[in-house]
Amino acid sequence: MSEIVAQTEETLNTILDNLSTAVILLNEDLCIEFINPACENLFQISYKRAHQQILSNILFVNDEFAYRLKHCLKTEHPFSEHEVTIRTCNADSLTINYTATPLSQTENKRYLLLEINHLDRHLRIAREEKLLNEQNATKNLIRGMAHEIKNPLGGLRGAAQLLERELPGDNLKEYTQIIIGEADRLQNLVDRMLGPKIIPQKQEINIHQVMEHVRQLVQAECDKGIHFNLDYDPSLPYFSADPDLLIQAVLNITRNAISALEGHGEITYKTRHIRHFTIGHKHHRLVLQIDIIDNGHGIPEELIDQIFYPMVTGRADGTGLGLSIAQSLINQHDGLIECDSQPGQTIFTIYLPLENTDA
Ligand SMILES: Nc1ncnc2c1ncn2[C@@H]1O[C@H](COP(=O)(O)OP(=O)(O)OP(=O)(O)O)[C@@H](O)[C@H]1O
Ligand SMILES: [Mg+2]
Structure with missing residues (x-):
């Protein structure tokens, strides 16, 4: 009997771990009893840190929202809201659909289940x-x-x-x-x-070797007025990739950033890992995120939707191939490059699956 119970619990945990919906369990004081990995991801907080914190410590809760949640607990009437914009404590704004469901009383305790679907994520996937x-x-x-x-x-x-x-x-x-x-x-x-015809020669690499290689290469050739900020996640695992191809992709993006800075400005290299993330059609348990950020003039609006196509350039001396090559090199690793740009901040994000690691 106890074996069956243990097995059921394990199955339930596996389901919660793999849900792409963020789940939060709150107690009557709106303190967090549980969050699943999708929620850890969404609010950039670990379960350990979130446990027993009040909800307003991870997302901005105004009086009306707090009232609705408490009212829902009291009346035991579930409710949903669509396309709500919330702010996390890191000041990120997220568009979500959510449902609040009061759970039936157990040992005189009431709990509230929040299921959150991140809409920006769905838009991003599309x-x-x-x-x-x-x-x-x-x-x-x-x-x-x-x-x-x-x-x-x-x-x-x-x-x-x-x-x-x-x-x-x-x-x-x-x-x-x-x-x-x-x-x-x-x-x-x-x-x-x-694009490159080369078949990737994969080996176990650390992404920071790639980033540092490119940084040293370009720092030697670019103006003194360009400063590099490094924001690396040291806990990132080794993974299987072709270092030369990744160097080429990061180099192409970095060279564009240097050229946009016109001699003065900052380039930031940021690395992070994300759990449960979809690239294109495919869901991955662990994904590496590399942001290459510059504070240059940004990409002209009329170009932004086309920059990954070959022969698209905004520079008089450009061939317009750098980004299309970078994209195809990252695609060869089952990854994807995305871009978000406005004057003063251009972010190129490389996503690479870390499937073959067990971190
Ligand atoms: N960080 C950036 N800031 C501003 N504009 C950018 C940035 N990165 C790319 N661009 C714009 O996107 C265009 C396409 O870039 P891409 O690297 O594909 O070609 P290119 O740099 O023009 O030529 P090539 O890389 O082949 O020498 C650039 O010409 C530029 O207008
Ligand atoms: Mg280029």
Whole structure:
């Protein structure tokens, strides 16, 4: 019998651990009795720290909200609210749907169950799906075009070489060299547009080795007026990835930040881990989040939705390939890059699943 009880408890715990809905159990004084991992994630607080704290210590509770919760406990009538904006104690604002359900009395104690669905998260997932779909469509289009361009280009180059050999004098070689040179340039461009073909050579790495490698590389070449802030989570586990490909992705994003800063400003590297997070369609238990933040002029509004497409650039000397390459390198690791930008703050966020670790 006790074995069955233990098994049921274990199953219930597994369910609570894996729910993507944030769950909070409150007592009559609106003190926290329990939160699940999705809730830890949402409010950036551990269960240990939240336990027995009053609810207003993790989210802003105004008088009306407190009254509604207490009233719900008293009358035992559940209620729901949709698209409510709340503020966490870290001053983040979240749009949520929530349901408050009073639990039947046990040993004269009343409890209130709060189920919270983070709407920004759903919007983000829908946006990511759209981004991934659009990128796949562009990739297929480019692949098709590249194929059509590359074949005749090879013929053109070969013919120019043959012609060069037959030419009576060197003075005409200048022209065949132009054909060969331009064919090579086009070939190069098509290859870059197609993105890296390399199969990742994965090994166990720590993300901070990658970040520090890029920082040292760019710090040597950028102006003294650019300052780096490091906000690393030292507890991040090793994971399996190709360090060279990640270096390239972080480098492309960092170089853009440097160019946006025009000689003066700050770049912040921030690393964190998130539990239970969806990238595209796929749910992951543990995900690495890398933020690369700069306080430059921001991305022009008309560009923001297109920056991950190849050949999209806002710079006179840009080829517009840096971000599309970075995105495809991170996609090769089942991750995703997102961007949020306004004048004075541009954040590129890289999400990478840490599935193969047990942290
Ligand atoms: N941190 C940033 N701040 C402001 N604008 C940015 C930032 N990052 C990217 N951009 C904008 O996005 C555009 C696309 O970037 P991307 O790296 O793909 O191409 P590029 O930098 O123009 O050229 P390339 O990287 O191929 O040399 C940039 O031209 C720039 O206008
Ligand atoms: Mg670039």
